[in-house]
Amino acid sequence: MICYILIICCGLAGNVLSKGSRSSSRLNTPVLSVTSKQIVIQASQTLQLQCKGKAQLAWTSPDSVHPDQGRLSIKEYRCGFQDQLHCSSLTLRGASAQDTGAYACKYSTKKRKRQAAVYVYIRDALKPFLELHSSIPEVVYLTEGRKLIIPCRVTAPDIPVTLKKFPEERLIPDGKKIIWNSKHGFIIPDPTYQFIGLLSCEATSNGVLYSTKYLTHRQVNTIFDVYLNATNPLKMLRGETLAINCTVTAEWNARVQITWDYPGKGNSSALITNRIDQSSSNIFHSILVIKQLKDTDRGVYSCNVQSGPSTRDTNTTLVIYDKPFISVKYRHRPTVEVTAGQDSFKLSLKVKAFPSPEVVWLKDGMIAAEKCARYKIDGYTLIIRDVSEEDAGSYTLKLGIQQHNLYRNLTVSLVVNVKPQIGEKAVSYQDPGTYLVGSKQALICTSHGFPPPRIQWLWHPCARNNTKGL
Structure with missing residues (x-):
């Protein structure tokens, strides 16, 4: 009986080991030391995370976390049975509210794209919002057909936040039209004109009211025309100064991005100035200037315009002559x-x-x-x-x-x-006249033309008159 029990225990132990070895061999996705999707720590505390996988590992973190600040340290070492696994530890000392965000561990090779991530809240009673726009609102673009996000992220998941529209309209999240998410802010899946204007997110911490403001702007993307003040091809002499003005007309309230492609772009040989026409807010200019043209500047100059998903472009070819x-x-x-x-x-x-x-x-x-x-x-x-x-x-x-x-x-x-031309032909005779038989007469033909015409006389005899009595 005892032997039987020992055999069963050995069998179970073998199964456990075999499962452990199989699980370590199936680490297609790295594994973090924390199992929850989010954690909360206090400001100024130290954040520690460990990660293991079957290949070399790399970390991603919020933009505020920089290795050169001295607060962050990452150590890599081998781990697991017979050191078959790769392990990495991340340590962030003196964490601050701005360090709130996603921390992810992934394989460093491009072929392995899976990652393990945890969202870390760093609670700070003096900083309930990651970003505070109190005096100058941040502009948030509202595009038709796309969800609108008011990005008032908080430093702790349990901070109550209120959304208001100027002057005192309160917008209550219902989980459908307005959704609150502490990691992203307020999400409006199908925004309407109701959400255009000045919005504010408000939160109270330790009896103090904090407010961060956002100005929603309805962005339109229609580009009417793009043209250059240059002929095609554009011809210039070596050593002269090139100036090309790209003019864009777009729909009211549109915001366009103008970029240039040209032969010397890699060397930044051109000075580019962008401006909006002061007399009309829907006319945009981008002026490209190159001083002291060289032979390497010849080629195609393209003005590329983008407004949301809309794109337009126009171009001209520059020909450079060595001398006139x-x-x-x-x-x-x-x-x-x-x-x-x-x-x-x-x-x-x-x-x-x-x-x-x-x-x-x-x-x-x-x-x-x-x-x-x-x-x-x-x-x-x-x-x-x-x-x-x-x-x-x-x-x-x-x-x-x-x-x-x-x-x-x-x-x-x-x-x-x-x-x-024959001069006599232009004169109309009523009566050709009669002449005596046997008399001598002179016929005159006056001609004019260039080259001088050649005159040839032809005689056509008249039929005899057989009238009786003659």
């Missing part, structure tokens, strides 16, 4: 032909220049626009309206960049072809 230049060539040949009577004719040459030069067209050595009202300059092109024979001649395109003492010109000949 003018190049002018014939499009086809130095002589151009046109026909008189044509409604309009464009006389143009191939021009490449930077910066843009002054343009003057000459006709036979005189300024064309002053010589004839039918001449009009459009860019580098001379437009001749109602082309006539007198428009034939030599035309010179003069180009100049005075500030760089750079000048070029090129002459093209315009030939105006005139359709042949």
Whole structure:
């Protein structure tokens, strides 16, 4: 009987060991020394947490806890059966109310994302709220379709907090429309216009009333237009100063974020200034300035605008030239032909220049626009309206960049072809006249045209008159 009992005990002990070994081998999630999801300690006390797992461990804590302050110490060591596990201890001395928050232990490798966490309240009778906005309210954005959180977190879970709307309206949490959560604050799942305005969270500690204020702002996200004050492509000389203004028009009460992408962004070579138009609160400007342009600054400059989920962008390409230049060539040949009577004719040459030069067209050595009202300059092109024979001649395109003492010109000949015309045809004869048989007569044909027309005479004999009696 005793042997039987010993066998059973040994079997149970074996099961316990086997379970223990299996549980240690299944530590997909680290294990904390505390089993509850939240704990409360007093301010100025020491917080101690231990964590174990089957791989190297790391800790996350509230932003107020910095290792370089000397209050925090983390020790790592091996633990468990035959030191098969990894253990880590976190010690925070002189804990303060601002250290309230989540403390989590996780595996340090990226492949293992699971963690064990505990929320630590650090009770302080003089600081019931983690953040106190008494004189200047904190702005909380209200976005349609998203829950609204009034983040008046407290340093202990049992502190009663009241939510009020200016001036004296009390908003009572009902667990549905308004939910109180000591770790987050007041949560409004489906906010309406009722919650727009000045809200305050109030709590009484040791007979003193504490109030932290929040200003809710209904955020709209509609972006109407985004445009630059620059052409595309934007051409400049090396060494010049670049200034691009990105203008954004958006819906009233919208708040936009403007960022730039440009070739020298990694070196922060640009000075960027953002401002709101003082005359209209829905027009925003972002000005990008680069002094002393270099070859590495050439490329695409993109203005990116974001307002909530809405995004827009626009861009331009910057071309940088080493020095100013003018190049002018014939499009086809130095002589151009046109026909008189044509409604309009464009006389143009191939021009490449930077910066843009002054343009003057000459006709036979005189300024064309002053010589004839039918001449009009459009860019580098001379437009001749109602082309006539007198428009034939030599035309010179003069180009100049005075500030760089750079000048070029090129002459093209315009030939105006005139359709042949017979002068006598324009005169209407009532009676061709009669002449005696055998008499000598002279026929005259006066013609005009360009090139000079070739005259050819043709004779078409008339049929004899067979009238009786003749």
